[in-house]
Amino acid sequence: MPEKIFRVNMTDLSTSIEAVPDNWSGLGGRGLTSTIVAAEVPPTCHPLGPNNKLIFAPGLLSGTAAANSGRISCGAKSPLTGTIKEANAGGTSAQIMAKMGCKALIIEGQPQGDSWYSLRLTPEGASIEKEEKLIGKGNFAVVEAIGQRLSESVGLMSIGQAGEMQMAAANISVKDPDGHLRSCGRGGLGAVMGSKKIKFISLDAAGGKVEIADMEKFRAANKTFAKALVDHPVSQALGTYGTNVLVNIINEAGGLPTRNFSKGQFDGHEQISGETMHDLIVERGGKPKHNCHKGCVINCSQIYNDSAGNFKTSGFEYESIWAMGADCAVDNLDKIAEMDHILDDIGMDSIETAVTFGVAMEGGMLKFGDSDEMIRILKDEVAQGTPLGRIIGSGAGNVGKIYGVTRVPVVKNQAIPAYDPRAIKGIGITYATSTQGADHTMGYTIATEILSVGGKADPLSKEGQVELSRNLQIATAAIDSTGMCLFIAFAALDNATCLPALIDMINARFGINLTGADVTNLGMNILKTEHNFNLAAGFTNKDDRLPEFFALEPIPPHNAVWDFSGEEIDTFWNF
Amino acid sequence: MQGKGLPALRSLFFLVIFPNNDITVGDKDFSQYPGQADCTSCCAWPQKRRIEQAVMDTPKPSTTTVSLTVDTDALAKFTTLLQGGFFLEVPQKTRIGDLLVSLPGFSQEYINERVQTIFLGGLPADDVDQQLFGLDAVLAISAAMPGLAGAIFRKNGIHASLRTTAEKVPLKSAQADVPIKIRLKLFNMIAVEKGEEILANGCMISASSLKNFLSYRHTLSSHIRERKIDGQNQTLHELFSLLEKKNIINLTVKGSHDN
Numbered sequence: 001m002p003e004k005i006f007r008v009n010m011t012d013l014s015t016s017i018e019a020v021p022d023n024w025s026g027l028g029g030r031g032l033t034s035t036i037v038a039a040e041v042p043p044t045c046h047p048l049g050p051n052n053k054l055i056f057a058p059g060l061l062s063g064t065a066a067a068n069s070g071r072i073s074c075g076a077k078s079p080l081t082g083t084i085k086e087a088n089a090g091g092t093s094a095q096i097m098a099k100m101g102c103k104a105l106i107i108e109g110q111p112q113g114d115s116w117y118s119l120r121l122t123p124e125g126a127s128i129e130k131e132e133k134l135i136g137k138g139n140f141a142v143v144e145a146i147g148q149r150l151s152e153s154v155g156l157m158s159i160g161q162a163g164e165m166q167m168a169a170a171n172i173s174v175k176d177p178d179g180h181l182r183s184c185g186r187g188g189l190g191a192v193m194g195s196k197k198i199k200f201i202s203l204d205a206a207g208g209k210v211e212i213a214d215m216e217k218f219r220a221a222n223k224t225f226a227k228a229l230v231d232h233p234v235s236q237a238l239g240t241y242g243t244n245v246l247v248n249i250i251n252e253a254g255g256l257p258t259r260n261f262s263k264g265q266f267d268g269h270e271q272i273s274g275e276t277m278h279d280l281i282v283e284r285g286g287k288p289k290h291n292c293h294k295g296c297v298i299n300c301s302q303i304y305n306d307s308a309g310n311f312k313t314s315g316f317e318y319e320s321i322w323a324m325g326a327d328c329a330v331d332n333l334d335k336i337a338e339m340d341h342i343l344d345d346i347g348m349d350s351i352e353t354a355v356t357f358g359v360a361m362e363g364g365m366l367k368f369g370d371s372d373e374m375i376r377i378l379k380d381e382v383a384q385g386t387p388l389g390r391i392i393g394s395g396a397g398n399v400g401k402i403y404g405v406t407r408v409p410v411v412k413n414q415a416i417p418a419y420d421p422r423a424i425k426g427i428g429i430t431y432a433t434s435t436q437g438a439d440h441t442m443g444y445t446i447a448t449e450i451l452s453v454g455g456k457a458d459p460l461s462k463e464g465q466v467e468l469s470r471n472l473q474i475a476t477a478a479i480d481s482t483g484m485c486l487f488i489a490f491a492a493l494d495n496a497t498c499l500p501a502l503i504d505m506i507n508a509r510f511g512i513n514l515t516g517a518d519v520t521n522l523g524m525n526i527l528k529t530e531h532n533f534n535l536a537a538g539f540t541n542k543d544d545r546l547p548e549f550f551a552l553e554p555i556p557p558h559n560a561v562w563d564f565s566g567e568e569i570d571t572f573w574n575f
Numbered sequence: 576m577q578g579k580g581l582p583a584l585r586s587l588f589f590l591v592i593f594p595n596n597d598i599t600v601g602d603k604d605f606s607q608y609p610g611q612a613d614c615t616s617c618c619a620w621p622q623k624r625r626i627e628q629a630v631m632d633t634p635k636p637s638t639t640t641v642s643l644t645v646d647t648d649a650l651a652k653f654t655t656l657l658q659g660g661f662f663l664e665v666p667q668k669t670r671i672g673d674l675l676v677s678l679p680g681f682s683q684e685y686i687n688e689r690v691q692t693i694f695l696g697g698l699p700a701d702d703v704d705q706q707l708f709g710l711d712a713v714l715a716i717s718a719a720m721p722g723l724a725g726a727i728f729r730k731n732g733i734h735a736s737l738r739t740t741a742e743k744v745p746l747k748s749a750q751a752d753v754p755i756k757i758r759l760k761l762f763n764m765i766a767v768e769k770g771e772e773i774l775a776n777g778c779m780i781s782a783s784s785l786k787n788f789l790s791y792r793h794t795l796s797s798h799i800r801e802r803k804i805d806g807q808n809q810t811l812h813e814l815f816s817l818l819e820k821k822n823i824i825n826l827t828v829k830g831s832h833d834n
Contacts, residue, residue, distance in 0.1 A: 233691065233719040241763055243721060248658055248762045252694045252715045253728060271791050275655045275763060283652070283794060300721075419724050426727055426737020443723060465737055472723065472734075490721060557697055560739045 003103040006126045008119060010196045011050060011109030015126045020103050028060035030086040031481025031526050032104055033075025037084055038529045043537035047079035048166055048195040050110035056097065059483010063098025063210035066505050067226040068485040070094045070293030072174055078187035080168040080352070080395055081412045081437040084533040087184035090292025091174030094483060096155040097121065099205035111197050119201040123208050131199045136161065138345035139173040139181055142200055147179065155203035160347025163190030165385050167393030169352040170194065173344065176292050180314040185349040186439060187414065213511030221504035228498035229297050234490035238300040239289050241274035243318035248273045254557045255423030258326045259368055260358035261409045264423050264555045268331025272321055277333055285309050298487050304337050313340040319440070322418035323354030328361060328368060335371035342378045348393065355415035356396040363403025407549045412437035422550055422560045429469035429564065432544045433572040435530035441486055443472040462568045470572050478523030482506065524575065531573065541570045639817065640825045642803040647830030649798035654770025656788045660760040661778040662823065665707060667751050671695070671714065672703030674757065680772040690765060691719035691730050699728045699738060711756040718764035774828035785826060786818035800831045
């Protein structure tokens with residue numbers, strides 16, 4: 001079936017189906033959400049007002065048998081950063097959306113009054129229904145209720161209490177194949193959904209399928225692609241330990257931000273490491289390997305059970321464990337898992353919220369290491385919307401201002417994740433220049449050589465480091481546009497057959513003839529589109545800076561400081 | 576790598592470092608140790624002869640030996656203990672590769688292909704020919720790691736230029752004939768794949784590492800069938816009492832089916 005745009009207007013509660021404009025037809029995932037936001041959202045609008053729009057888009061290969069193609073992309077102007085924002089997640093929604101022929105869902109406007117709504121997507125389009133019963137409920141209750149009300153097989157994207165209260169750290173949860181939750185985590189997109197008064201979106205493909213222009217070619221390319229993924233040693237590590245395998249490594253490098261970024265190593269790192277987590281999962285009958293969407297061959301997710309063997313959380317990521325662990329000086333995985341579960345239920349970004357706690361600890365609101373108080377605050381304050389809860393839910397930057405803390409690890413008001421930029425400077429460049437605030441996934445490891453975007457400057461010079469970071473961000477933007485999981489990057493880096501096979505799959509899916517150069521140009525265009533939106537929103541090069549404390553405070557054990565000048569960082573946009 | 580120096584190289588694994596700088600050597604013969612891959616192209620690592628000499632000259636003071644017999648199917652769970660590291664000692668200027676290849680189960684091929692991330696003193700090391708010197712050092716090894724950070728720290732990775740160039744702290748100088756004390760940490764797949772052999776053959780670890788490990792992984796105690804301290808059966812309580820008092824122990828962990 002031909003792809004369509006589903007448009008929902010929450011001001012007049014109308015829906016429509018539109019043809020896909022020609023200039024959107026070759027886009028998917030982040031490429032499409034950012035293009036639509038840039039085209040239709042006034043850059044200076046209030047992110048929680050009627051002029052912001054919330055866009056959902058599957059990837060170019062979502063809904064097909066392509067390995068690791070099931071990421072759903074969500075975009076809007078961010079209430080946390082004020083920039084353009086894209087966040088993506090696994091789960092079943094991307095594949096269902098693609099199978100119903102929906103290339104993108106655009107939600108615009110804002111209803112008057114206090115009523116709440118839900119959206120139902122089918123191949124016939126979107127419909128709006130009033131919702132009362134599930135308002136005020138957490139995401140797990142929503143998943144259970146919708147499973148009973150509609151079907152266990154429907155896709156579901158929802159917000160918890162944090163999204164309803166339009167907290168800047170609110171995320172959007174996406175149901176995974178086991179009925180657990182994945183998250184479009186960063187940038188407060190859950191608050192945007194809450195501002196539209198939409199509690200959840202259900203998706204039913206009703207037996208729809210994605211058409212493949214050249215099935216034989218597609219199958220051959222997918223076989224090559226999947227083999228490259230499965231065989232890669234990083235995939236093996238991810239499938240065994242998940243991303244939390246990085247705790248020991250980053251700690252050893254002195255880059256594990258500890259106690260609100262005051263140290264680079266955490267004494268309790270062994271208690272929260274991926275190795276320890278793996279053993280606990282196996283011991284308690286959980287799953288060390290688990291896929292967040294059908295067709296994933298890496299299986300970096302996991303099912304983490306409590307000590308009684310009952311489900312506690314899934315998709316237990318390094319960045320979340322670091323944030324609630326080392327950054328808050330908590331060395332107990334079960335406590336961290338409890339917090340992760342609560343954050344999933346309330347619907348909050350685990351990085352932003354935990355970094356906020358770290359800043360609050362620095363400010364004296366609670367003590368470092370006091371996981372019980374963190375859990376209490378999440379349950380009794382944040383979920384209930386008390387004044388303290390709303391302060392915590394507003395993000396690390398705001399809490400730093402409220403408590404007069406100068407060590408506030410944010411860029412463009414978004415919390416810096418789990419890699420200290422003083423110890424790993426290449427990531428610092430990405431934090432500074434990302435169009436979406438501090439985000440480690442913006443400049444991921446992609447096949448720079450294969451895409452012919454390798455740098456020309458001396459790689460050891462600062463100029464060369466900025467150039468490499470730029471090229472990583474260009475390549476990442478391109479891969480994000482396909483809607484593929486970023487973890488394909490490792491195989492794409494090392495296996496000469498992997499990225500060409502991905503391009504072959506896209507060509508076979510649509511009957512086109514993309515080249516590697518096209519993909520590179522796509523990445524450049526996406527970055528420029530996002531950057532131009534931010535400039536129009538009032539951001540300048542002065543916003544592409546790390547917080548001052550990174551230059552002033554050497555981080556033990558290597559006592560490195562951030563030493564890139566503003567002029568050096570500004571060369572990032574010279575392309 | 577099979578050669579006449581190898582038996583002593585394997586004995587190197589049993590060098591012990593005490594906080595008071597006493598040194599001892601394990602008393603096991605690894606000359607028949609299985610799993611060491613043959614290699615005819617390892618001439619780049621000539622240090623083994625010098626290591627052999629150092630081992631042969633090392634005194635043998637007594638140390639406390641802790642032997643645990645555990646459920647065989649639980650053996651793998653104990654390998655996570657090695658993320659905290661174990662201790663050994665090598666001559667000055669020993670190459671990293673020479674040290675690693677002397678470990679039970681390690682071969683040059685394994686080191687080249689599987690060991691993709693190496694930290695020496697918290698700084699990434701790209702070259703297994705890099706020499707060790709000074710009084711002490713922490714060496715950590717890992718398989719290939721995910722993410723940009725994983726790529727940045729990867730051995731000879733193309734993203735190495737994105738590392739922070741930390742000023743190297745001058746190492747405490749040591750006389751040429753004073754061995755360097757190494758704390759070797761095995762992370763992730765490396766510990767899984769080689770840890771059981773290392774534990775079965777015995778290694779020197781800090782008593783507090785074992786105590787902490789058994790504390791935060793308290794269910795592992797139920798898999799311990801037998802605890803011997805210097806050959807004498809002991810209770811778990813007695814084991815913990817010992818671990819409170821000691822700094823370094825010689826730990827052996829074997830499966831119950833191995834006896």
